[in-house]
Amino acid sequence: MARTPSTMVALGSNAADFRLLNPANNQQVARDDLCKSKGLLVIFMCNHCPFVKHILDGLRALGRDYQNSDIGLVAISSNDAQNYPEDAPEKMPQLNLGITYLYDETQQVAKAYDAACTPDFFLYDGDLQLVYRGQFDDSRPGNDIPVTGKDLRAAMDALLEGKDISADQVPSLGCNIKWK
Numbered sequence: 001m002a003r004t005p006s007t008m009v010a011l012g013s014n015a016a017d018f019r020l021l022n023p024a025n026n027q028q029v030a031r032d033d034l035c036k037s038k039g040l041l042v043i044f045m046c047n048h049c050p051f052v053k054h055i056l057d058g059l060r061a062l063g064r065d066y067q068n069s070d071i072g073l074v075a076i077s078s079n080d081a082q083n084y085p086e087d088a089p090e091k092m093p094q095l096n097l098g099i100t101y102l103y104d105e106t107q108q109v110a111k112a113y114d115a116a117c118t119p120d121f122f123l124y125d126g127d128l129q130l131v132y133r134g135q136f137d138d139s140r141p142g143n144d145i146p147v148t149g150k151d152l153r154a155a156m157d158a159l160l161e162g163k164d165i166s167a168d169q170v171p172s173l174g175c176n177i178k179w180k
Helices: 050-066 089-095 108-113 150-161
Strands: 019-022 027-030 039-044 071-077 100-103 120-125 130-134 173-176
Touching (some): 050 071, 120 150, 130 150
Parallel strands (some): 071 100
Antiparallel strands (some): 019 027, 039 120, 120 130
8 A cells, every 4th residue: 555645735726727527427627616605625535545435434524524614625536547447437426425525536636736645635724725634533544543534633623713824834635646
């Protein structure tokens, strides 16, 4: 299992615009359709990655806990589905994430965000300026640390409460995005 860290894009960077397919309903969804008054969480992930599978219940809980908040939530799969058929768009709705899950067939959105791994988390404020990029929590497959989402949840809660988010952020770690 390859371990690739997130690139730790500069805080304050702008959220790239996008319009992607939602395989659950075959509709196109734009970034601005998802952003709410306090911001937008963009998660790059896929179906087959053991790092994503490890936190999947935590992602579902995050979706339930923040679905009615003032932060929009979106997951994006940018993996090469031809070489990784488990990540094909028709299989994405099977995860039952509870978070809008879009497919980036051209991989241009992942490149625009400088996403490197799955999972890779980017939290933007209401002006679509990056305020958090880093890990979900300290849990990794095999390290016996419970999945809580504490790092990402702390950043999201601070954003919702109008508090400063610490710039001391730990990179996410996962499988590399499967580029074409």
